[in-house]
Amino acid sequence: MQTMPDPVTELDLVAYVDDQLDPWRRVAVEAHLAADPSSAARVMADLRARDELRLAFADPLPHEAPETRAAARKLARGLGLDRLLVRLAPMAAVLVLGGLIGAGAAGLGPLRVSHVVASEPPPAxxxxxxxxxxxxxxxxxxxxxxxxxxxxxxxxxxxxxxxxxxxxxxxxxxxxxxxxxxxxxxxxxxxxxxxxxxxxxxxxxxxxxxxxxxxxxxxxxxxxxxxxxxxxxxxxxxxxxxxxxxxxxxxxxxxxxx
Incomplete structure (x- = not known):
């Protein structure tokens, strides 16, 4: 007697994105997604968001100074580039540090960010x-x-x-x-x-x-x-x-x- 497989639920899809399913259940979910393009598109979007977040919050470079990373975060937040910053924080830190050194070498004094530029209104x-x-x-x-x-x-x-x-x-x-x-x-x-x-x-x-x-x-x-x-x-x-x-x-x- 052949048994019917358990139906794929929304919780299965969430667990699939979070890598919480055993191999047999993953196969069942993938078969479901192959037959349901709208669910497949939604799951692919969730997977992309998951991978972006993992990249965004990856460990910093080994030789990156904490104060340099903090300065890069503050400057990028003031410019409204939070999402770009967390993806490119190590590069931003290098650029900020290079700018500070270059400004000092040119006799221009320390880099200053005005209050108007650095502030951002709270979200609605x-x-x-x-x-x-x-x-x-x-x-x-x-x-x-x-x-x-x-x-x-x-x-x-x-x-x-x-x-x-x-x-x-x-x-x-x-x-x-x-x-x-x-x-x-x-x-x-x-x-x-x-x-x-x-x-x-x-x-x-x-x-x-x-x-x-x-x-x-x-x-x-x-x-x-x-x-x-x-x-x-x-x-x-x-x-x-x-x-x-x-x-x-x-x-x-x-x-x-x-």
Missing amino acids: FIQTALEAHEAGRLRLSMLSQPAATRLDAAEIRAKTGILLPGLPADWQVQDVQIFPSPQGPSVEMALETPGLGRLSLFAVRPGSFRVALPDATQAGGRDVAWFQIGEVAHVLVAEAAPPDALREAADGLSRTLY
């Missing part, structure tokens, strides 16, 4: 994150609105296309909700942390592909830190955490995504 989705944060605080204060503390990251990704970062083991999830935004469905999470107090983590697909390193700013009277990996942006909103600590937390979350 930060305002949505602040609104989601306030809505989440209101929900937690209402007895008639029960909190959803169970986090199913795989189901959220399958239904919304939003990949959530891995949370530290000592961060407690107080509420998880799907929140409407101008860019479509988003995820709003209320978190209690031992070192940073109460935080909210907002995730949304802003409609563009970008790799933006974690950055901190103030918006709406609150400290926020944000980053974007591929097609998903993430925003941490703090109740009372210092900006540097919030940026460090965002950096830790971003590293779980590549």
Whole structure:
């Protein structure tokens, strides 16, 4: 008696992109993709994004000075070239260092970047994150609105296309909700942390592909830190955490995504 193979699900496709399938299941998924061009195109796009992220966050060159890499990041962020920087960071660091040496040799003094050039307005989705944060605080204060503390990251990704970062083991999830935004469905999470107090983590697909390193700013009277990996942006909103600590937390979350 011949048994029918298990149908290929969205979770299988996600696991295929993440290299989490055994060889037999990979063959089943590839057979499914061969018969479904639209799914194959979507999976190929995810594979490309995965490989770009792996290249973007590869280890720096052995002889690259950390302060030189930091200077290259700051200059590229000011010019709005975050995605190009993370792919070409070693080359950018060499060019910046060469420019500094050349300027000094020519007697032109140190390289200066004006505040106008180096600054960049916060992305529009930060305002949505602040609104989601306030809505989440209101929900937690209402007895008639029960909190959803169970986090199913795989189901959220399958239904919304939003990949959530891995949370530290000592961060407690107080509420998880799907929140409407101008860019479509988003995820709003209320978190209690031992070192940073109460935080909210907002995730949304802003409609563009970008790799933006974690950055901190103030918006709406609150400290926020944000980053974007591929097609998903993430925003941490703090109740009372210092900006540097919030940026460090965002950096830790971003590293779980590549």
